[in-house]
Every structure is written in C-alpha cells, then in structure tokens.
Amino acid sequence: MSEIDEAADPAALIEAYYDAGWTDGLPVVPPSDASIAATLAAASLQGHEVLGEIPGRNIEVIADKAATNAVMAGCRPEYMPVVVAAVKSLCEAAFAYHGPASSTGGSAMVLVVNGPIARRLGINSGNNAFGQGHRPNATIGRAVRLIMMNAMNTRPGFLDRATLGNPGKYAFCFAEHEEDHPWEPLHVARGLKSHDSAVTLIASNSVYQVYNQLAATPEPLLRCFADALGNAGSPNLRGFNETLIVFAGEHADILKTAGWSRGDVQRFLVEHTRRRVADYKRAARIPGAVTAEDETTWRHVFERPEDILIACAGGRAGSWSACLPGWGKKWTRSITTRVEWRET
Amino acid sequence: MKLFDPTSKPVERAIKLAPRPASPRGLRLGLVDNTKFNSDTLLRKLAERLAARYHVTVSATNRKRSPSHEIDEAGIAALRAESDLVISGIGD
Numbered sequence: 001m002s003e004i005d006e007a008a009d010p011a012a013l014i015e016a017y018y019d020a021g022w023t024d025g026l027p028v029v030p031p032s033d034a035s036i037a038a039t040l041a042a043a044s045l046q047g048h049e050v051l052g053e054i055p056g057r058n059i060e061v062i063a064d065k066a067a068t069n070a071v072m073a074g075c076r077p078e079y080m081p082v083v084v085a086a087v088k089s090l091c092e093a094a095f096a097y098h099g100p101a102s103s104t105g106g107s108a109m110v111l112v113v114n115g116p117i118a119r120r121l122g123i124n125s126g127n128n129a130f131g132q133g134h135r136p137n138a139t140i141g142r143a144v145r146l147i148m149m150n151a152m153n154t155r156p157g158f159l160d161r162a163t164l165g166n167p168g169k170y171a172f173c174f175a176e177h178e179e180d181h182p183w184e185p186l187h188v189a190r191g192l193k194s195h196d197s198a199v200t201l202i203a204s205n206s207v208y209q210v211y212n213q214l215a216a217t218p219e220p221l222l223r224c225f226a227d228a229l230g231n232a233g234s235p236n237l238r239g240f241n242e243t244l245i246v247f248a249g250e251h252a253d254i255l256k257t258a259g260w261s262r263g264d265v266q267r268f269l270v271e272h273t274r275r276r277v278a279d280y281k282r283a284a285r286i287p288g289a290v291t292a293e294d295e296t297t298w299r300h301v302f303e304r305p306e307d308i309l310i311a312c313a314g315g316r317a318g319s320w321s322a323c324l325p326g327w328g329k330k331w332t333r334s335i336t337t338r339v340e341w342r343e344t
Numbered sequence: 345m346k347l348f349d350p351t352s353k354p355v356e357r358a359i360k361l362a363p364r365p366a367s368p369r370g371l372r373l374g375l376v377d378n379t380k381f382n383s384d385t386l387l388r389k390l391a392e393r394l395a396a397r398y399h400v401t402v403s404a405t406n407r408k409r410s411p412s413h414e415i416d417e418a419g420i421a422a423l424r425a426e427s428d429l430v431i432s433g434i435g436d
Contacts, residue, residue: 013347022350031348056414058354068350099412150350331410 017072022150024142024170028072035077039067042077043084043340051084052091056098057153061087065151066143073143073171079121079136081341082173082199086111086144089201089335090152100203100327101154104161105235107203107327108168109144110244112311114187115197117341118175125175127315129246130207130322141171166206176311180249182256186311189262190336197341202244202309202334204324205235212251213319218260218268221251226272228323230301232283235328240303242326242334245269248314251321266305273301309334365428368394372403374427378411383434390431403427 013030017023029035040047040063047064063084070083090097090109100107113123124134132138148154156162162169178185187198210228215221229243247255255265278294280286286299302308314320326334365371373394375387384407394400404426406419415423423430 016347020347020349031350032346036348053355058357060352060355062352065350065352068348072350096410096412099410146350151352153352153354331412 022072024146024149026142026170028146029074031068031071035071036064036067038077039070039075039080040064043067043080045080045084051087054091054097054152057159059152061091061147061151066147069146069150070139070143073146074135074139075143076135076139079140079143081197081339082111082113082117082121082123082136082140083143083147085199085337085339086140086201087147089199089337090144090148092335092337094333095201095203095335096332097152099331101148101152102159102161103327104163105205105327106160106162106165106169107205108166108172108207109141109148110168110202110204110324111141111144111173112186112200112202112244112313113140113173113175113198113339114178114185114192114200115339116195116343117197117339118178120343123173123175125177125313129174129177129313129315130172137173137175138171141173144173145169145171168204168207172204174313177313180252180316181312182247182252182260183262183310186309187336189310192336192338197339198336199339200309200311200334200336202242202324203327203332204244205327207322207324209320209322211320215254218255218258218265221254222265222268223272225321225323226269226274229269229325230273230275232275232280232285234301234325236330237280237285237299237301240307240330241301241328242307242309243302244309244311244324244326244334246311246313246322246324248312248318248321249316250319252312262310263305265310266308269308270300270302270305274298368398368400368429370398371400371428372426373400374404374406374423374430375402376415376423376430376432377405377407378432378434379408380411380434386434387431400429 014027017028045063049063051061053060121136123136154160188194192198210224212221212224277297277299278290281290377384391402
C-alpha cells in the first residue's frame with residue numbers, strides 16, 4: 001500500500017487505482033483496512049490463508065488479496081463466502097485454469113449460485129437474471145474477474161489472450177430459481193444436498209438466447225436448443241463439449257407439464273444435437289473432402305447426458321431461454337463447490 | 345488515505361535448468377504434442393528437418409491430455425530419461 005496526496009478527493013483515489021492498472025475498466029471501490037478485515041471475517045478467513053493455487057503458473061491466491069479485490073468490486077462483506085467458493089473452483093485441477101482463462105476464445109466465468117445463501121444475499125434468479133441491476137450478481141462476478149486479473153496474473157493482452165472476449169467477462173453471476181423448478185436444483189443434481197449452498201463454475205464463450213413461442217411440447221422446443229448448440233461455428237466440435245442451458249419460466253413450464261425429467265431433456269439433447277459430417281466438412285470444421293458416407297454419418301456434439309448442465313432462472317413471462325456453450329469438456333470441466341457458510 | 349495493492353506476483357520457485365547442448369548434432373530428441381490442431385504435423389516436420397540437418401533421432405514423444413494440462417510426472421520422467429533435447433510449446 002502507498003500514500004497518495006489527493007486523499008481528500010474520493011475521485012482522485014479512484015483515479016489512483018486506474019493509474020496503477022488495477023481496474024477492469026470500471027471505477028473500483030477503494031478498500032480500507034476496515035473493509036478488508038470485515039470481508040475476511042465474513043468468510044472466517046485469515047489474511048495469509050491460501051485459497052487455492054495454479055501450479056503451472058506459480059500462482060497462489062491469498063485471502064487478503066482476494067478480499068481486497070472483492071471490496072474493489074463493490075462486494076458487501078457477506079458476499080465473500082461465495083467469492084471464495086468461486087475462486088476454489090477456478091483452482092480445481094479439473095477446471096484446468098490456464099486454458100479457459102487464457103484462450104483466444106475469451107470465456108466468461110459463469111457462476112450459478114444455489115442454496116440458502118443465494119436467497120439470503122438476494123442474488124437475482126428472476127427477471128433479467130443475466131442483466132444489470134442487482135448488486136450481488138454484478139459484484140460477485142466482478143470480484144472473481146478482478147481476482148483473476150490482479151491476484152492470478154490473468155491480464156488482457158498478457159495471460160488473457162481473448163480475441164474478442166465477451167461482456168460476461170466483466171461479471172457473470174446469477175442464482176437458480178429453485179422455488180419454481182421442474183426438477184431438483186443444479187447443485188443437488190451434482191451431488192450436494194438441497195440445504196447446501198454452492199457455486200457452479202463453467203467457462204463459456206458466449207450466451208445465445210433461444211426463442212420459441214409456439215412449442216407446446218418438449219420435442220419441438222428442445223430441437224431449437226439442439227440446433228443452436230450444433231451450429232458449425234461452435235467451439236470444440238472435435239472433442240465433445242459441455243454446455244449450460246438455462247430454462248426460463250415458460251419453457252420450464254412446458255417441460256414440467258409434460259413430465260419430462262432432467263435426464264429426459266439431457267438424453268434428448270445428446271441424441272439430437274448433431275450435424276452430418278458432410279456439413280461440418282463443408283464448413284471446414286472437420287478436415288478433408290466430403291465423401292458419400294459423410295452425407296449420412298452424424299457427428300454428435302455431446303457425449304454424455306451429464307455434460308449438459310441444466311439450470312432454471314429468469315422471468316416467468318417470455319419465450320426465452322439460453323445456451324451457454326462450455327469452453328470445452330475435453331480441456332476443462334465445470335466445477336461445483338460448496339459454499340462454506342452458515343445461516344445465522 | 346492508502347492504496348491497497350490487489351496484485352500478487354507469481355510464487356518464486358527454484359528451477360534447475362539442464363545444461364544447454366553446444367550443438368544438436370546426433371542428440372536424442374523428445375517431442376511434446378500439446379494437441380493443438382496440426383501440432384503433430386508441425387512437430388513431425390521439425391523433427392524431419394533436424395534429422396536431415398543434425399542427425400537427431402526422435403527418442404520420445406508425449407501427447408498431452410490437452411493444451412491446458414501439464415505433462416504428468418511419468419511423462420516428464422520418460423522425457424528426462426530418453427531425451428537430450430525437447431521441443432514443446434506449439435501455439436495457434
């Protein structure tokens with residue numbers, strides 16, 4: 001830490017963080033000893049604790065630095081347990097941080113929060129769940145990106161080599177709408193208890209919204225998702241993929257009314273998310289000349305039902321849902337981490 | 345008022361480098377294929393040129409699980425035992 005002369009002017013202090021190169025382009029909240037201490041305390045952390053490491057990069061994420069970035073992002077102290085769980089997810093070996101963090105693909109680190117902490121913190125799961133307007137959604141996601149930039153050495157143009165990036169790289173955090181869900185919530189589907197709080201992390205290059213206002217049964221509705229996920233420009237057609245699908249109210253209702261289980265939806269999409277090899281060859285996504293056999297040979301995008309993560313969020317009204325294709329199952333796996341937190 | 349530095353530097357670890365060979369002539373060559381598209385082709389052509397010019401022989405190859413994953417310990421041990429020189433790090 002250092003002293004600055006313009007101490008009396010908060011804007012000058014904010015400018016000093018810009019000058020140091022420590023922001024994501026938006027103004028940060030200048031931390032203080034008290035705010036950092038409160039943030040650490042809210043997660044029962046000591047400043048020197050190591051939250052995780054990336055061995056291949058010689059990176060250790062220290063609690064004190066994580067808390068500093070969380071304050072800068074605008075987090076309230078009680079958000080910190082969620083931030084910590086997200087950082088632990090980033091540091092899981094199976095997430096293989098280097099790829100999704102540094103790739104030209106420019107992934108957002110998408111955080112789905114489940115359980116009691118989501119409700120306690122007021123993380124938005126309803127209207128505009130991916131959009132602006134809710135402090136925990138905006139600042140928890142932002143804290144994770146600031147930690148990546150500042151404490152994990154993942155800066156644009158250096159170890160973040162995104163060709164375009166995407167706006168979700170600023171922040172991408174939402175809660176699942178557990179109260180009106182066709183199935184068990186995401187974290188329960190991934191092995192935790194319903195009373196647990198959890199963060200699921202998936203690296204995703206893009207969000208595309210899927211629209212269908214006419215479908216009244218699951219099959220035609222899900223064909224729209226299969227079509228979107230199998231497009232010739234999708235990443236990692238070579239090695240199978242993971243994806244997150246977020247069903248909003250009207251589409252979730254169709255699946256619920258029809259009595260389809262989570263597994264039914266997953267199996268349908270594994271079967272139908274495909275293109276003919278000839279289509280991918282014509283688009284130069286598979287090398288080689290098109291053969292007669294290629295015209296009748298299918299290339300599937302997904303290998304296993306569990307590679308399709310399904311969450312529910314968004315408004316009750318509207319015929320919209322979303323696909324968030326993973327950066328690639330072959331190279332990185334989504335991670336669900338329990339949030340260490342007790343409701344008081 | 346204070347500025348609080350939110351950054352961390354990489355943890356310093358001692359790395360022992362192997363002595364650099366004075367010449368590649370006649371050495372055993374290890375190849376690390378990181379699975380990037382065409383990396384195997386590029387490495388093979390590099391090895392062919394080195395063989396033609398310096399008479400190196402490909403003694404070990406390692407195909408990584410993915411570009412994001414490190415070489416496992418067994419792979420490192422094999423490269424260390426069987427190679428004098430290793431080529432790695434194909435980008436895109």
